[in-house]
Amino acid sequence: MSRxxxxxxxxxxxxxxxxxxxDGNGRWAAARGLARSSGHEAGLVPVRLCVEECSxxxxxxxxxxxxSSENWSRPAEEVASLMGLFLSxxxxxxxxxxxxxxxxxxxxxxxxxSVRLQAQIAAAEQRTAGxxxxxxxxxVSYGGRWDIVQAARTLAGQCASGALRPEQIDxxxxxxxxxxxxxxxxxxxxxxxxxxxxxNFLLWNLAYAELYFSxxxxxxxxxxxxxxxxxxxxxxxxxxxxxxxxxQAPPSAAGPAMKAPRP
Ligand code: FPP
Numbered sequence: 001m002s003r004x005x006x007x008x009x010x011x012x013x014x015x016x017x018x019x020x021x022x023d024g025n026g027r028w029a030a031a032r033g034l035a036r037s038s039g040h041e042a043g044l045v046p047v048r049l050c051v052e053e054c055s056x057x058x059x060x061x062x063x064x065x066x067x068s069s070e071n072w073s074r075p076a077e078e079v080a081s082l083m084g085l086f087l088s089x090x091x092x093x094x095x096x097x098x099x100x101x102x103x104x105x106x107x108x109x110x111x112x113x114s115v116r117l118q119a120q121i122a123a124a125e126q127r128t129a130g131x132x133x134x135x136x137x138x139x140v141s142y143g144g145r146w147d148i149v150q151a152a153r154t155l156a157g158q159c160a161s162g163a164l165r166p167e168q169i170d171x172x173x174x175x176x177x178x179x180x181x182x183x184x185x186x187x188x189x190x191x192x193x194x195x196x197x198x199x200n201f202l203l204w205n206l207a208y209a210e211l212y213f214s215x216x217x218x219x220x221x222x223x224x225x226x227x228x229x230x231x232x233x234x235x236x237x238x239x240x241x242x243x244x245x246x247x248q249a250p251p252s253a254a255g256p257a258m259k260a261p262r263p
Contacts, residue, residue: 013233013234014057014058014059014230014233014234015059015186015187015188015210015230015233016059016060016061016184016187017059017060017061017062017063017183017184017185017186017187017188017205018050018054018059018061018062018063018186018187018188018189018190019062019063019064019065019186019188019189019190019201019202019205019206019209020050020062020063020064020065020189020190020191020192021065021189021190021191021192021193021199021201022043022046022047022064022065022066022192022218022221023191023192023193023194023195023217023218024039024192024193024194024216024217024218024219024220025039025040025042025043025217025218025219026039027039027193027217028042028217028218028219028220029042035081036078036081037078037081037082037085039218039219040081040082040085041085042219043218043219044085044089045219046218046219046220046221046222047064047089048093049221049222049223049226050062050064050221050226051097051100051102051134051136052100053223053226054134055100055101055102055133055134057230059134060134060135060183060184061134061135061136061137061183061184062134062135062136062137063107063136063137063138063139063180063183063186063202064136064137064138064139065139065142065199065201066082066086066138066139066140067082067086067108067139067140067141067142068139068141068142068143068199068200068201069108069109069141069142069143069145069146069200070143070199070200072112072141083113083114083117086117086138086140087116087117087120090104090120090121090124091120094124094127094128097124097128097136098127098128098131100133100134101131101132101133101134102128102131102133102134102135102136103128103129103130103131103132103133103134103135103136104124104125104128104136104138105125105135105136105137105138106121106125106137106138106139106140107137107138107139107140107142107147107179107180108139108140108141108142108143108146108179109141109142109146109150110140110141112141113140113141135183137180137183139201139202142179142201143200144198144200144201144202144203144204144206145200145203147178147179147202147203147204148178148203148204150177150179151174151177151178152177154177155169155173155174155177174204175204178204178205180202180205183205185205185206185207185208185209186202186205186206186209187208187209187210187233188209188210188212188229188230188233189201189202189206189209189210189211189212190212190214190226190229191211191212191213191214192214192215192216192217192218192221193214193216193217193218194213194214194215195213196211196213208238208240210232210233210236210238212229212232212233214228214229
């Protein structure tokens with residue numbers, strides 16, 4: 001039986017959109033007397049594993065935090081090795097992603113990337129654009145604040161040109177100007193490496209996410225830990241601002257029990 005077939009989670013208990021902060025590569029490498037770049041290289045193994053798991057289980061979207069707006073301030077050597085890793089990894093993996101039906105997209109300030117990397121990203125996105133499977137986003141040169149600012153700028157431009165009136169801006173329209181406009185909000189955030197922070201990841205889209213913090217360093221993240229994160233998610237009561245009583249109240253003459261509104 002395939003792993004997908006043996007998975008027992010009901011559709012409601014499976015997150016539609018998983019976001020992952022892949023932390024701990026540097027510590028993993030240091031513990032082995034290796035350069036930090038070796039930790040990042042080793043981090044590709046769990047990336048493949050998560051793509052496989054999400055594809056097989058029918059998760060709609062997976063967004064991975066690969067390089068933050070703030071990571072540009074790391075030592076130049078580490079930045080260069082990460083940029084080289086993105087280039088080689090996209091080059092190496094795009095065929096397999098395409099074969100699996102994965103749609104790959106990069107979110108972030110791509111003007112900050114080299115022309116070569118920008119071209120490679122554009123080619124990979126184009127090649128996989130029509131794929132019906134997992135929607136995989138790599139956040140590169142990405143910051144949640146950057147995302148919100150660029151959305152505000154887009155809407156301000158539309159107001160300035162007369163295409164939009166300020167009073168027409170609501171949450172839906174604002175969300176539509178963000179990098180992940182076409183995806184549901186993240187349901188589950190997994191962060192490895194033992195830190196319990198958001199660190200400027202999808203600030204808007206994580207508004208109602210369940211947060212799973214793993215002590216594992218990212219290169220050690222495996223299928224068992226991924227399953228534990230899903231089990232944690234399945235055990236959460238998601239209230240979206242309602243009370244537990246509202247969610248559990250039996251159907252009455254006044255109407256059926258309330259179902260938490262999914263933003
Ligand atoms: C954070 O760990 C990790 C990064 C800044 C890089 C993450 C990148 C990868 C796993 C490579 C993925 C590549 C593709 C193409 C998806 P850290 O360096 O901050 O670790 P530390 O906290 O132990 O120092």
